[in-house]
Amino acid sequence: MNQNETRTESGRRGRVKVAGSGAGTELQPAVPQGVGSEKYERILDAAVEVIAEHGYFNSPVSAIAARAGVADGTVYLYFKSKDEVLRKALDRNFERFYVVVAERFMTLHDPREQLEFVAWLHLQTATENRGMAVLMQTEMRQSAKFVADFSLEHLARYIHLLREVIRRGQASGIFRSDISDGLVAHCLFGAIDELLSSSIFTGRKYEAKQTAAQVLDVLLHGFGGQKK
Amino acid sequence: MNQNETRTESGRRGRVKVAGSGAGTELQPAVPQGVGSEKYERILDAAVEVIAEHGYFNSPVSAIAARAGVADGTVYLYFKSKDEVLRKALDRNFERFYVVVAERFMTLHDPREQLEFVAWLHLQTATENRGMAVLMQTEMRQSAKFVADFSLEHLARYIHLLREVIRRGQASGIFRSDISDGLVAHCLFGAIDELLSSSIFTGRKYEAKQTAAQVLDVLLHGFGGQKK
DNA sequence: TTGGCAAATGAGTGAGGATTCATTAGAGTG
DNA sequence: CACTCTAATGAATCCTCACTCATTTGCCAA
Numbered sequence: 001m002n003q004n005e006t007r008t009e010s011g012r013r014g015r016v017k018v019a020g021s022g023a024g025t026e027l028q029p030a031v032p033q034g035v036g037s038e039k040y041e042r043i044l045d046a047a048v049e050v051i052a053e054h055g056y057f058n059s060p061v062s063a064i065a066a067r068a069g070v071a072d073g074t075v076y077l078y079f080k081s082k083d084e085v086l087r088k089a090l091d092r093n094f095e096r097f098y099v100v101v102a103e104r105f106m107t108l109h110d111p112r113e114q115l116e117f118v119a120w121l122h123l124q125t126a127t128e129n130r131g132m133a134v135l136m137q138t139e140m141r142q143s144a145k146f147v148a149d150f151s152l153e154h155l156a157r158y159i160h161l162l163r164e165v166i167r168r169g170q171a172s173g174i175f176r177s178d179i180s181d182g183l184v185a186h187c188l189f190g191a192i193d194e195l196l197s198s199s200i201f202t203g204r205k206y207e208a209k210q211t212a213a214q215v216l217d218v219l220l221h222g223f224g225g226q227k228k
Numbered sequence: 229m230n231q232n233e234t235r236t237e238s239g240r241r242g243r244v245k246v247a248g249s250g251a252g253t254e255l256q257p258a259v260p261q262g263v264g265s266e267k268y269e270r271i272l273d274a275a276v277e278v279i280a281e282h283g284y285f286n287s288p289v290s291a292i293a294a295r296a297g298v299a300d301g302t303v304y305l306y307f308k309s310k311d312e313v314l315r316k317a318l319d320r321n322f323e324r325f326y327v328v329v330a331e332r333f334m335t336l337h338d339p340r341e342q343l344e345f346v347a348w349l350h351l352q353t354a355t356e357n358r359g360m361a362v363l364m365q366t367e368m369r370q371s372a373k374f375v376a377d378f379s380l381e382h383l384a385r386y387i388h389l390l391r392e393v394i395r396r397g398q399a400s401g402i403f404r405s406d407i408s409d410g411l412v413a414h415c416l417f418g419a420i421d422e423l424l425s426s427s428i429f430t431g432r433k434y435e436a437k438q439t440a441a442q443v444l445d446v447l448l449h450g451f452g453g454q455k456k
Numbered sequence: 457t458t459g460g461c462a463a464a465t466g467a468g469t470g471a472g473g474a475t476t477c478a479t480t481a482g483a484g485t486g
Numbered sequence: 487c488a489c490t491c492t493a494a495t496g497a498a499t500c501c502t503c504a505c506t507c508a509t510t511t512g513c514c515a516a
Contacts, residue, residue, distance in 0.1 A: 039464095055372040057285040060503055062466095071465040073506075082504065112452065138371040141425070143362055144283040152429050159426075166451075176451045183442055184451050186426055187419040194418025195411075197369075198387075201380050214411055223394075223404045223412050224340065224448030267493095288473055290496095299495040301476075310474065 040078045043068045044092060047085045052134035056086060056142070083146045090140060093132050094154050097125060101161065111169030112220065118162065119192050120212035126196050127208055137197045159185050184219070191215050268306050271296045272320060275313045280362035284314060284370070315378055318368060321360050322382050325353060329389065339397030340448065343416065346390065348440035350420050355436055358428070365425045387413050412447070419443050 046068035050059045061082050065072045079085045104117055126133035140151045162185035169175035175184075192215060199206050274296035278287045289310050293300045307313045332345055354361035368379045390413035397403035403412075420443060427434050 052371065055370055058372055061505080062503080072504090073466065074464055076505065077463075134371055138369050141366050141369045142283060143280065143366040144286060148429065155426075155429075174452065176453065179442065179446060179451050183423075183439075184446060186422045187415075187443060187446055190418035190420070190422025191415040192418070193422060194414045198383075198414055201376065201383075211411075214407065215415060218407060218412060218415055218447065218450070220450045220452030222446070222448045222450035223407050224402065225404070289475080290473075293496095300474090301496065302494055304475065305493070 037078075039068070039070060039074065043070065043075055043078055043085065044089045048089050048129075048131040048135060051086065051089075051139060052131035056083075056139045086135075086139060086147070087150055089132070090135065090151075090154065093125075093129075093136070094157070097121065098157075098161075111165050111172070111174060112216070114165045115162070115169075115188065116212050116216045118165075119188065119215055120208055122192050123196060123206065123208040123211055126200075130200070133196065134200055137193075137200055155189075159189060162188055188215070188219055191219070265306075267296070267298060267302065271298065271303055271306055271313065272317045276317050276357075276359045276363060279314065279367060280359035284311075284367045311375070314363075314367060314375070317360070318363065318379075318382065321353075321357075321364070322385075325349065326385075326389075339393050339400070339402060340444065342393045343390070343397075344440055344444045346393075347416065347420050347443055348436055351424060351434065351436040351439055354424050354428075361424065361428055365421075365428055383417075387417060390416055416443070416447055419447070 043064065047059075047064045050064050050067050053059075054063075061075055062072050064085065065075050068075075075082075075085065079088065100121060101118060104121075105114060108114055108117060126136070140147060140154075142148065142151075159182070163181045166175060166181040166184050170177045170181060192212075195206065195211060195215070198204070271292065275287075275292045278292050278295050281287075282291075289303055290300050292313065293303050296303075303310075303313065307316065328349060329346060332349075333342060336342055336345060354364070368375060368382075370376065370379075387410070391409045394403060394409040394412050398405045398409065420440075423434065423439060423443070426432070
C-alpha cells in the first residue's frame, strides 16, 4: 500500500512530486521492472553492504549506486528516497525471517523448542548475512523518526511472536505463570540481541545452535543454584 | 550568486590549532575554563537534549549551541569536534554510573543483590535522564567507527563488571558453574537493555525496582516449570 | 531503416552544515 | 584611560550530498 505519503524527506524540503510527464498518464511506474527485478535486488544488497560498513549517514547514495553497478539516478527509479532503500532492505529481511519461522512452526509445536528455534534462527541468520546483521544492530536503532516508527513495528511483531509462544507454554503449565509473558519475551529477545551485538562489535564468533541452547537453558532453569 | 571558480586549493584544513597570538605559551588551553566549567557542562546537557530529540546526524552544531545559549564557535572552544561532544557526554554518564556502583558495592556484597542493584541502577538512571537514555539506546549503537570503538569500551567495561560479580557467585556456589559467566552477563545486560529500549521507544513506563527484581527472578530461577 | 518507448544515465542544482577566524566584549591591571 | 589578554561571537567558507531531469541507450516492431 504505497501511497505518496507526505513524509519530510531527510533534510530535503518537501517538494511536490511530478505526477507523470504526460498530463494524461496517471501513475507512472515507480519501479520499472517491479519489486523483484534484478536491479531492485542488487540495489538493496549494495545498500546493505555499504551502509553496514559506513553507517547510513556516511553512505552517499552514489556509493550505494556504485556498489550496485548502476547510476545514481537509477536508484531513484526503484526507490522514492534514500531512506526508503534502508527500510525496504530491512523489510525484506524480516519477511524472510517470518516465512521460515512460520514454516518450521507447522511441525514444531513444543513451546520450549519453538523458542529455541527462534533464538537459533535469529543467530543463524545473522551469521549468514553479516551486513544485514550490522544494520539490525545499528541503523535500526536510530532515533530518527524515519527509522524509529518503522523499526518499532518490526520489533513489536517479533516480541508478539515470542509472547504468543510463551503464553501457550504458560497455559499448558510448562512455563511459570507468575511472570508476565511480555517480560520474558523481552528478556529472551534482549539476551539474543545482545549476544549478537557483542559478537558483531567484537568480531568474536559463536556457534548458533549451542548458544541458542544455552540461552534457553538459562532462561528456563535459571543460573541461580544447582543445575537441575 | 555563486560563481565558484575551481579554487579547490584549500581542503579541509588540518586541525592544527594556532598556538596563540603572543609567543610564549606553548599549549593554549583547549578548554577555556577547564572541563568542569559551567559552559562546558551546559553544552553537554544541550547536546544530550538536542541529539536525543533529533539524532546525531540531524542535529546541527548550531542547534546544540543555541540550546546551550552560546555561539556556534564557542562549542569549538570546548570541544574539538561535534563528535567529541557526543563522546564526552556519554563518558560523563558512564563515569557517574560507575561511581555510584562502586560506592554501593562497598557495603553490598551478596552477588545476587549486587546484580539486582546494577540492574536497578541501570533502569533508574535511565528514568531520571531520559535524554541520555535515548542516546545510549540509539546513537551509541551507531556503526560509524568513531562511536563504535568508543562504545565498545564502555560496554565492555559494563560486561566486565557483571562478569566479576557472577564469577564470585559461582565461586561461592550460589550460581551455577556449568554456564559461562560471559553468557550470563550478556543475558542480563541484554535483558535490561531491551526492556529499556522498549520502554523508550514505546513510551511505556516501568517501575525500576520491580522490573529489576523480576528480571533477576527470571535469570536466577528460570521461567520454566513451577515457581520454587 | 526508422520511430517509439521504457530504462538508464550522470552532470547539475541547491540546500545544509561543520568548522574557521577576524572581530568584539569584558575583565583586570597600572 | 591605555593596554593586554582571554573568552566569546557569528558571518563566511567551502565541501558534501540527496535528488532532478535533459539526454542517451537499447530494444522491438513495422
